[in-house]
Amino acid sequence: MNDMTPITTTLKDWETDQEVRWCPGCGDYAILKAVQRTLPQLGADPKNTVFVSGIGCSSRFPYYVESYGFHTIHGRAPAFATGIKLANPELDVWMVTGDGDGLSIGGNHLMHVLRRNVNLQIMLFNNEIYGLTKGQYSPTSREGTLSPSTPLGSVDRPANPCAFALGVGARFVARGFDVSKNLPEVLKAAHAHQGAAFVEIFQNCIVYNKDVFNDFAAPKGGEDRQLWLQDGQPLLFSNGTKGISLNRDTCSLEVVDVVDGDWEAAGVTVHDVKNRALAHMLVEMPFGAFPMALGVIYDDPRPTFESSVIAQNAKASEGKVADLAKLLAKGQTWTVEASDADHI
Amino acid sequence: MATLAADKPVATAPAPEAVVVRFAGDSGDGMQLTGGQFTLSTALAGNDLATFPDFPAEIRAPQGTLFGVSAFQINFGSTEIDTAGDAPDVLIAMNPAALKVNLAALKPGGLIIADTGEFSKRNLEKAKYDSNPLEDGSLAKWDVLAFDISALTMESVKPFGLGNKEALRCKNMWTLGLALWMFDRDRQPLIDWLKSKFAKAPTIADANIAALNAGHAYGETAELAGPLKKLHLEAYPQPAGLYRTITGAEAVSLGLVAGAQLADLPMFFGGYPITPASAILHHLARLKEFGVTTFQAEDEIAAICSAIGASYAGQLGVTSSSGPGIALKGEAMGLAIMTELPLVIVNSQRGGPSTGLPTKTEQSDLYQAVYGRNGDAPMPVIAARSPADAFDCAIEACRIAVQYMTPVMLLTDGYIANAAEPWKVPDPASYEPFPVTFLTEKNSTDEDGNEKLLPFARDEKGARPWIKPGTPGLMHRIGGIEKNPGTGNIDYSPASHQLMTDARKAKVDGVAQGVPPQDVTLGNTTGKLAVVGWGSTYGPIHQAVRRARARGLDVSQIHVRHVWPLPANLGDLLKGFDNILVPEMNTGQFKTVLRDQLLVDATPLTKTSGQPFQIAELEDAIAAYFDGIPGNEGGEVEPNSQQLPSPETVNP
Numbered sequence: 001m002n003d004m005t006p007i008t009t010t011l012k013d014w015e016t017d018q019e020v021r022w023c024p025g026c027g028d029y030a031i032l033k034a035v036q037r038t039l040p041q042l043g044a045d046p047k048n049t050v051f052v053s054g055i056g057c058s059s060r061f062p063y064y065v066e067s068y069g070f071h072t073i074h075g076r077a078p079a080f081a082t083g084i085k086l087a088n089p090e091l092d093v094w095m096v097t098g099d100g101d102g103l104s105i106g107g108n109h110l111m112h113v114l115r116r117n118v119n120l121q122i123m124l125f126n127n128e129i130y131g132l133t134k135g136q137y138s139p140t141s142r143e144g145t146l147s148p149s150t151p152l153g154s155v156d157r158p159a160n161p162c163a164f165a166l167g168v169g170a171r172f173v174a175r176g177f178d179v180s181k182n183l184p185e186v187l188k189a190a191h192a193h194q195g196a197a198f199v200e201i202f203q204n205c206i207v208y209n210k211d212v213f214n215d216f217a218a219p220k221g222g223e224d225r226q227l228w229l230q231d232g233q234p235l236l237f238s239n240g241t242k243g244i245s246l247n248r249d250t251c252s253l254e255v256v257d258v259v260d261g262d263w264e265a266a267g268v269t270v271h272d273v274k275n276r277a278l279a280h281m282l283v284e285m286p287f288g289a290f291p292m293a294l295g296v297i298y299d300d301p302r303p304t305f306e307s308s309v310i311a312q313n314a315k316a317s318e319g320k321v322a323d324l325a326k327l328l329a330k331g332q333t334w335t336v337e338a339s340d341a342d343h344i
Numbered sequence: 345m346a347t348l349a350a351d352k353p354v355a356t357a358p359a360p361e362a363v364v365v366r367f368a369g370d371s372g373d374g375m376q377l378t379g380g381q382f383t384l385s386t387a388l389a390g391n392d393l394a395t396f397p398d399f400p401a402e403i404r405a406p407q408g409t410l411f412g413v414s415a416f417q418i419n420f421g422s423t424e425i426d427t428a429g430d431a432p433d434v435l436i437a438m439n440p441a442a443l444k445v446n447l448a449a450l451k452p453g454g455l456i457i458a459d460t461g462e463f464s465k466r467n468l469e470k471a472k473y474d475s476n477p478l479e480d481g482s483l484a485k486w487d488v489l490a491f492d493i494s495a496l497t498m499e500s501v502k503p504f505g506l507g508n509k510e511a512l513r514c515k516n517m518w519t520l521g522l523a524l525w526m527f528d529r530d531r532q533p534l535i536d537w538l539k540s541k542f543a544k545a546p547t548i549a550d551a552n553i554a555a556l557n558a559g560h561a562y563g564e565t566a567e568l569a570g571p572l573k574k575l576h577l578e579a580y581p582q583p584a585g586l587y588r589t590i591t592g593a594e595a596v597s598l599g600l601v602a603g604a605q606l607a608d609l610p611m612f613f614g615g616y617p618i619t620p621a622s623a624i625l626h627h628l629a630r631l632k633e634f635g636v637t638t639f640q641a642e643d644e645i646a647a648i649c650s651a652i653g654a655s656y657a658g659q660l661g662v663t664s665s666s667g668p669g670i671a672l673k674g675e676a677m678g679l680a681i682m683t684e685l686p687l688v689i690v691n692s693q694r695g696g697p698s699t700g701l702p703t704k705t706e707q708s709d710l711y712q713a714v715y716g717r718n719g720d721a722p723m724p725v726i727a728a729r730s731p732a733d734a735f736d737c738a739i740e741a742c743r744i745a746v747q748y749m750t751p752v753m754l755l756t757d758g759y760i761a762n763a764a765e766p767w768k769v770p771d772p773a774s775y776e777p778f779p780v781t782f783l784t785e786k787n788s789t790d791e792d793g794n795e796k797l798l799p800f801a802r803d804e805k806g807a808r809p810w811i812k813p814g815t816p817g818l819m820h821r822i823g824g825i826e827k828n829p830g831t832g833n834i835d836y837s838p839a840s841h842q843l844m845t846d847a848r849k850a851k852v853d854g855v856a857q858g859v860p861p862q863d864v865t866l867g868n869t870t871g872k873l874a875v876v877g878w879g880s881t882y883g884p885i886h887q888a889v890r891r892a893r894a895r896g897l898d899v900s901q902i903h904v905r906h907v908w909p910l911p912a913n914l915g916d917l918l919k920g921f922d923n924i925l926v927p928e929m930n931t932g933q934f935k936t937v938l939r940d941q942l943l944v945d946a947t948p949l950t951k952t953s954g955q956p957f958q959i960a961e962l963e964d965a966i967a968a969y970f971d972g973i974p975g976n977e978g979g980e981v982e983p984n985s986q987q988l989p990s991p992e993t994v995n996p
Contacts, residue, residue, distance in 0.1 A: 071823025079646035083653025
């Protein structure tokens with residue numbers, strides 16, 4: 001941002017006068033509030049903040065945040081965001097997408113914005129269903145999902161958003177869920193990361209896919225199946241009675257019991273946000289046998305795309321004068337003398 | 345005879361007004377390079393010229409095959425040249441396939457120069473020749489100069505110790521040397537060019553120069569032996585000034601840079617590789633110091649979306665493609681129309697549909713440009729008539745985009761993109777700047793007298809304000825959903841959609857008020873026949889009308905740059921003509937636009953062979969209105985085999 005002085009705002013300052021049009025009880029409300037609660041804590045400046053989205057329920061998000069906002073077309077938000085950041089890297093860009101928008105029609109763009117490492121925050125609201133088109137199964141829907149387009153159950157295997165992100169080279173991958181009190185902390189970490197920060201947010205679609213995340217996200221009873229990751233801390237869950245350990249023989253993770261809090265004795269692995277191999281294993285843990293890995297899974301910054309582009313442009317321009325007249329007359333030229341043209 | 349000729353000093357034959365030369369060879373033979381350098385030499389000699397590179401879609405098709413033939417045609421002379429010429433006077437064929445593919449075009453009595461070194465049994469088979477055409481008498485109606493260019497080249501570069509393959513690669517320079525001799529050209533600029541091109545490999549430079557000189561020297565010898573004549577064409581008198589040659593792709597690139605400067609904006613170019621549009625991306629990628637950011641996106645859609653993102657953030661967004669890519673960009677164009685953001689979209693048209701003819705030319709994307717989006721999505725469309733004209737058109741596209749807050753499509757085509765012509769280098773200061781003003785304060789007040797932002801309030805042109813993110817106090821949201829006419833908030837009430845649809849249409853219609861009235865390019869402002877064209881048909885139409893007028897026919901040329909919306913006076917202008925003929929390289933798309941917009945009886949003349957119109961084709965079509973007789977008021981004649989079929993026969 002031009003002026004790095006943190007701006008003092010309140011949650012109210014980030015609310016627009018627009019009527020929110022999500023279904024009553026939708027998880028999107030909780031995410032919106034979490035974002036509006038987080039932005040003041042970041043010292044974010046509304047005039048320098050841009051929310052960019054594609055199409056779908058989640059993509060209505062920009063209309064409800066009092067900043068600059070661009071509700072674009074289906075799946076293409078990463079491309080718009082890339083253009084915005086290249087044109088003005090000082091802008092603080094948040095991208096909002098969904099499982100259909102980001103992984104189906106826009107999968108290609110999501111891949112490239114992550115690979116290029118454009119400096120922005122990407123929130124992918126994953127509700128495992130197409131909401132705005134009335135409930136068709138999505139690329140993250142589990143096998144057997146019954147929907148209007150799959151009345152006999154879906155047969156294709158779902159995509160794993162975080163595994164996708166890591167696979168295409170993302171340098172920041174995190175997870176949260178709509179009603180989690182930890183969501184602002186996850187968003188803050190995403191914002192602090194310089195580069196493309198990918199956050200999968202499990203979101204409850206109460207109309208078409210109600211409570212599919214209840215096994216770990218239910219307000220009561222889900223806690224034991226949440227593995228909240230913290231850099232440098234052991235991978236403990238279920239109130240510290242269980243942990244995740246790396247079996248060095250099989251090169252895979254396993255759940256171990258932790259007795260009397262002695263996680264070292266149980267061989268519990270310590271989380272390292274810069275360990276890419278560990279990140280891959282954490283996002284691939286099959287839920288059920290394992291808990292759901294949440295929080296910052298991977299965070300290892302690299303130079304951003306726009307900083308590299310700008311540096312290259314600056315270097316290429318060094319010592320050169322932008323003389324248009326000279327440019328037009330470049331190459332081999334010849335002069336026709338006035339006398340030659342007299343008779344024309 | 346030989347003795348007699350040798351006694352005389354080398355005499356130049358009486359020169360024609362113009363000559364057409366076609367270089368043809370394998371796609372790996374360097375014919376485009378040879379043609380390009382011959383073009384430069386022609387320009388330096390002061391001739392007017394037009395070129396037509398015609399190459400296959402394959403990069404290095406199998407050697408010696410018919411589909412691997414690459415050709416470069418140049419028409420040059422001491423008179424005004426607008427087309428690459430109908431039929432070549434000289435065909436330089438580097439192998440049997442090149443001869444076979446190009447022979448049909450050659451003028452009867454024209455000259456064939458062929459490299460016998462390549463007329464091996466194997467190459468003849470590849471070119472599907474049963475016998476050697478150089479020996480079987482099948483070339484009797486042409487002059488043939490056949491000799492072993494390969495061997496002569498090898499001989500000339502011997503001192504440089506090159507490998508066989510490298511030595512043979514100098515063949516094109518040997519041939520160029522011969523061509524320079526034929527047309528009495530100075531070798532020095534080519535020698536300078538070779539020295540700079542191969543500065544890091546002086547042996548290669550020297551070998552190529554030696555080949556060039558050897559080819560030139562051979563001209564003297566060959567003249568003695570046969571049909572080769574030295575021709576000197578006088579310079580074409582042009583207005584005084586500084587000149588260079590320019591291709592359409594270069595002109596578009598430079599025009600965009602100029603347009604961004606006149607708008608006082610940095611430029612963002614989002615592109616994706618596609619033939620024949622990629623050259624624009626390549627040119628702009630080297631112009632960073634002009635505030636140009638180029639971005640090679642992951643696909644055509646991302647290319648336009650990133651450009652719209654950049655426009656949203658306050659730069660001049662530009663994207664470019666050819667038909668198939670333009671199709672992919674359609675939805676995003678709709679968003680730029682809906683959010684009313686400036687954007688320039690360049691379409692270098694090629695033959696379609698689908699992948700079609702990637703390296704051949706066509707004008708068949710006009711419907712796509714004008715009508716090809718969902719919803720009522722009006723967008724200005726302008727078309728360049730020639731490589732040099734593309735410079736001004738690109739500036740015009742930038743102007744309309746920023747002044748009307750709208751995407752604008754600039755149409756060129758494969759012919760314009762690749763062809764070169766002399767260009768009088770313009771003075772950038774002679775263009776009127778159109779600097780952009782961004783909104784920095786709220787632009788309205790509410791009923792209580794409080795300041796209020798209306799992102800979709802309109803100025804006298806119907807354009808909304810351009811508001812950059814980062815501007816204090818002007819936070820607002822835009823998107824593709826129908827919006828309230830003032831606030832831009834989501835509002836798809838019946839009244840709102842009606843008002844906004846009308847406003848978008850009125851704004852684009854209004855562009856016609858801000859463009860110069862349509863002029864008559866050649867001829868009178870009323871009369872018997874107007875030949876109405878757009879885009880790259882300018883050259884052949886211009887020459888055909890010029891020739892017809894010289895024969896006394898009452899025909900005028902009207903060439904339209906602003907194809908959407910049409911210039912405000914075009915309807916009245918056309919009503920002054922008894923007949924309207926619309927030649928197009930499509931099945932009659934502009935004809936439809938004219939009929940629909942102006943309710944005039946526009947008659948199509950169409951061609952979709954992937955080749956530009958020939959002047960003769962258009963002359964015939966014009967003659968059909970006059971019975972070929974000057975002053976024939978009756979006009980119509982019975983069709984005969986000499987004439988093109990009537991439009992009604994073609995398009996009942």
